[in-house]
Every structure is written in C-alpha cells, then in structure tokens.
Amino acid sequence: MIERKQYTDWLLHHRDDQLIKVITGVRRSGKSTLFTLYQEILKKEGVQENQIIHLNFEDLRYYELRDFLRLNEYILERTNEKQNYYLFFDEIQNVTKFEEVVNSLNLQENIDIYVTGSNAFFMSGEFATLLTGRHADLEVLPLSFKEFQSQYSYLSLSDVYERYKHTAFPRLVSEESVQERNDYIRSTYNDIVLKDIVQRYKITEQDILERVLQFIASSVGSEVSINRINNFLKDEKVAKSNNTIERFVDAFVNGLIIYKVPRYNIKGRQLLQRLEKYYLVDLGFRELLLPLAGGDEGHILENIIYLELRRRYVNVYVGKNDKTEVDFVCIDHENHPVYYQVALQTLDEKVLERELRSLNEIDDMYPKYLLTLDIINKNANFNGIIKKNALDWLLEDEE
Incomplete structure (x- = not known):
C-alpha cells in the first residue's frame, strides 16, 4: 500500500x-x-x-x-x-x-x-x-504527485509527470493498460453521477447534466459563469433555465467531482461573488469527458497545482488585483496570504514579464511564488518573487 x-x-x-x-x-x-x-x-x-x-x-x-x-x-x-x-x-x-x-x-x-x-x-x-x-x-484526495512518484523512483520526474497527468486514483498507480484505466475511471464516474448526483438530486436529464460537466472540464482554469454555460447549451440547441444549470453545477461540486474556487479581492481582502474558476478532482475525468480535446498543458498543470495547494493550505482562492489576476491566493494556518502564479514555461522574456507582473503589483510582503516546468533557469529570485520548478515543488514537504 x-x-x-x-x-x-x-x-x-x-x-x-x-x-x-x-x-x-x-x-x-x-x-x-x-x-x-x-x-x-x-x-x-x-x-x-x-x-x-x-x-x-x-x-x-x-x-x-x-x-x-x-x-x-x-x-x-x-x-x-x-x-x-x-x-x-x-x-x-x-x-x-x-x-x-x-x-x-x-x-x-x-x-x-x-x-x-x-x-x-x-x-x-x-x-x-x-x-x-x-x-x-x-x-482525502487522490494521490499527490509525491505519493505517486514514490512508486516510480526509477523514472525521471518528467516521465512520472506524464503518467500522473492521466489520473491519480490509487488503484491505477501501477496500471499499464489504457483500457483498464479508462474502464475504472468510467466506472468511478458512473458511481458518482448515477448513485450520488442523479439519485440525490432526482435529475432526469442526465445527458444535459453531462454536457454541463463537459463544458466545465473544457474550461478548467478559466472564469466560468452560469450565463456562459447557458450560451454553450443554446449553441447545442438545448434551452435550460439558469436556476437549473446552477443546480447541476452545485450537484457536481457537492459530489466532489469538481471544485469551485471563488475569486478573492487582494486589496479589499474580501471574496467576490461571481466568475469563479473550476478544477477537477482527478484529470482522468477530463480525458473521459473530452477524449478528442487534446492536451491543454498549461491548464492541466494549473489543475494539479490547485489540488496540491488544497492539501497544503486552509483556503485557496483565485486572486484579483485591480486589472491583473493571480492564479492562486492561499490562506495559511496563521490567516496570512501566500501567492502563486503558474505557467508552463517562461523562457520567453515577454512571457516571464507577463507572469511576474501580477505578482509585482501586490504591495504586501507575503510570500510570492512562480511555478513553471522550466528546466533551464528553473530557480530564480525576481525582487522577492521565488521561481521554482513545479515538479520539484510538488515533491516538497507540506509547508
């Protein structure tokens, strides 16, 4: 075990x-x-x-x-x-x-x-x-990257990460068969949707319910509103009320298949009431729901980082600071904020400048981190903003 x-x-x-x-x-x-x-x-x-x-x-x-x-x-x-x-x-x-x-x-x-x-x-x-x-x-969440990597100490971190992106359910950690893995995730998904959500909420329109989840899975790391989901359904020739869609979204949140992350006003130190972001409890559900979507590597990394932050901190929010946004504002056990920006790579100077900008505009002295998959120049200090390789960070002990 x-x-x-x-x-x-x-x-x-x-x-x-x-x-x-x-x-x-x-x-x-x-x-x-x-x-x-x-x-x-x-x-x-x-x-x-x-x-x-x-x-x-x-x-x-x-x-x-x-x-x-x-x-x-x-x-x-x-x-x-x-x-x-x-x-x-x-x-x-x-x-x-x-x-x-x-x-x-x-x-x-x-x-x-x-x-x-x-x-x-x-x-x-x-x-x-x-x-x-x-x-x-x-x-209890599916396996962390550190728990997962403990079973693959003979592989490079990048190879472990390639496996980890598919799923972190403990039962599948050593499963080599793609078919077996997909069958298990489908079975888990059906248990959650059919036994937990459909029965509890007495939902009769399961096909529409699934379309809502498909939209959220395709929008991981992006701001999502009920209106945006409704517009997507209208394009699919399906008309539902906003109340019904909100009920479906709440059902998925309560079923622990997705997490709704509120936005946090950094200057005002208060939560904002609209345009939350959503992340999946396991990326295997994304592959199940969007088999032809291909890899959105930046948002996949962001989803993984979110789940790890959830393990390490009391609360995790999306940060809003005037015109800029910080990927995550975390509240530690002393009720202090810690800021995280996530980027796939920042070797391009313009990309690095963009990713640092939102952190630089925060005028307090609490910790600020930039997490990337960069191998070259993977660790640096930009006027107090600590850059770290995301995979190294995922292996660190809980802070």
Missing part, C-alpha cells in the same frame, strides 16, 4: 481527542485504505487487535448491525473501561439512526471513533447536523 503520511499524521494528531473523525473525499480516493494504514500504525504502537473494531456496512456480514441498537450492543459487548478502543465505521449512512449510536459511543472517553460515508449522504448537508458530538473533518 502507498504511504499516505499527510493523512495518517492528521489521524495521529487527533488520536484520543474525543472528536469524531469524519473522513470525506471523492469515491475511490482511498478512504478505506487509509483506515487500514492507520490501524497498522496503531498496532506498531502497541494497540492490540481486540482494541480495533472495523465495520464496513456495505458488507452483508454486518447486515444485522445496520440497526443502531444492535450495533450499540455489539460494540458494548466487545469493549470495557479498562483499555482504549478504536472504532472504524465505513459507509455509516447504512445504519438506521447511526447518529444515535455514534453520539452515544463518543461519550465514552476510552472510545475513539472514525467514520466514512457515501458522497450522496455527505452532499445532503445532513451529516454534520446529525452529529451532536464534536467532530473533525479530513478530506
């Missing part, structure tokens, strides 16, 4: 803290595997097998435990007050009144609880309101 240190470190940090740990993330991003990795760490630190109880409620062996009273009885029969216990509940939404048993068990100081649930249930917004006990949320 691939080590996922950022996530296991988070779990260890919250170990025995009386918080219910809620693990979220797109389907097949590795939530259940994370439980297994964490349990192995606990065992190495002296936790005994009987202190760990792991139940997956999609497994029919535990069908009777989908009744919350039986589940509560099952746990109480296997625990006592003399030692600590670690409870792992996968697909908890299958348990009737699951919140009753989770909240009750969390009252016991020697019980530490970790849960996952389906996207469809999380997107309803009901989950957090049902947990009266204090809880902490961890979002």
Whole structure:
C-alpha cells in the first residue's frame, strides 16, 4: 500500500481527542485504505487487535448491525473501561439512526471513533447536523504527485509527470493498460453521477447534466459563469433555465467531482461573488469527458497545482488585483496570504514579464511564488518573487 503520511499524521494528531473523525473525499480516493494504514500504525504502537473494531456496512456480514441498537450492543459487548478502543465505521449512512449510536459511543472517553460515508449522504448537508458530538473533518484526495512518484523512483520526474497527468486514483498507480484505466475511471464516474448526483438530486436529464460537466472540464482554469454555460447549451440547441444549470453545477461540486474556487479581492481582502474558476478532482475525468480535446498543458498543470495547494493550505482562492489576476491566493494556518502564479514555461522574456507582473503589483510582503516546468533557469529570485520548478515543488514537504 502507498504511504499516505499527510493523512495518517492528521489521524495521529487527533488520536484520543474525543472528536469524531469524519473522513470525506471523492469515491475511490482511498478512504478505506487509509483506515487500514492507520490501524497498522496503531498496532506498531502497541494497540492490540481486540482494541480495533472495523465495520464496513456495505458488507452483508454486518447486515444485522445496520440497526443502531444492535450495533450499540455489539460494540458494548466487545469493549470495557479498562483499555482504549478504536472504532472504524465505513459507509455509516447504512445504519438506521447511526447518529444515535455514534453520539452515544463518543461519550465514552476510552472510545475513539472514525467514520466514512457515501458522497450522496455527505452532499445532503445532513451529516454534520446529525452529529451532536464534536467532530473533525479530513478530506482525502487522490494521490499527490509525491505519493505517486514514490512508486516510480526509477523514472525521471518528467516521465512520472506524464503518467500522473492521466489520473491519480490509487488503484491505477501501477496500471499499464489504457483500457483498464479508462474502464475504472468510467466506472468511478458512473458511481458518482448515477448513485450520488442523479439519485440525490432526482435529475432526469442526465445527458444535459453531462454536457454541463463537459463544458466545465473544457474550461478548467478559466472564469466560468452560469450565463456562459447557458450560451454553450443554446449553441447545442438545448434551452435550460439558469436556476437549473446552477443546480447541476452545485450537484457536481457537492459530489466532489469538481471544485469551485471563488475569486478573492487582494486589496479589499474580501471574496467576490461571481466568475469563479473550476478544477477537477482527478484529470482522468477530463480525458473521459473530452477524449478528442487534446492536451491543454498549461491548464492541466494549473489543475494539479490547485489540488496540491488544497492539501497544503486552509483556503485557496483565485486572486484579483485591480486589472491583473493571480492564479492562486492561499490562506495559511496563521490567516496570512501566500501567492502563486503558474505557467508552463517562461523562457520567453515577454512571457516571464507577463507572469511576474501580477505578482509585482501586490504591495504586501507575503510570500510570492512562480511555478513553471522550466528546466533551464528553473530557480530564480525576481525582487522577492521565488521561481521554482513545479515538479520539484510538488515533491516538497507540506509547508
């Protein structure tokens, strides 16, 4: 199994803290595997097998435990007050009144609880309101570039990157067959769209729903408005209301297949309410939806950088500064901004000047970075703006 240190470190940090740990993330991003990795760490630190109880409620062996009273009885029969216990509940939404048993068990100081649930249930917004006990949320993404590269140490970084651009789902890290990879991504996509989005939102026009996502996938890194999507549909001879289109977009965001990134007014230190940008949770969905589109290398790199920034910072926005725009404004754990500009290459002096301009016009002293795929002159300092090779940066430890 691939080590996922950022996530296991988070779990260890919250170990025995009386918080219910809620693990979220797109389907097949590795939530259940994370439980297994964490349990192995606990065992190495002296936790005994009987202190760990792991139940997956999609497994029919535990069908009777989908009744919350039986589940509560099952746990109480296997625990006592003399030692600590670690409870792992996968697909908890299958348990009737699951919140009753989770909240009750969390009252016991020697019980530490970790849960996952389906996207469809999380997107309803009901989950957090049902947990009266204090809880902490961890979002699990597909593999980072560093996690992915750990399986290909014998390849050059550029060769690893060429593979990584296709998909970062853990199951596909060593899959050589293009057909197998495409089938897996299609299956994952169908699970999200059919089981999570269509059922939850009761959508009957799946073809139009998919066209909306195709437009967003083709516009990664560009400003997108509901009107722009509507105009695209009209060109396709499809007429829908703006409210319907907005509902479809929200469904994809809630299904964790895309991320909506608000614009941030740098001078005013406030969020702007229109023209957000969107990024995909995995670039395999882009290839699936746009098989004939070809590579938009600049925006592919930008998508990858966005996901890594999401791992490293509290919040990530698109920056707006008067007439210029900064690709990303990140808010760190001390509530300070950090600025990132992303470019495929800047060997052309005019390109370099353009990419530096938006950062130079920011008049504060917070860190500013220019990330590129340049190999020649890949590291430099332009009056405090630090240029880095993007692949080297992706391999750095979390800041």
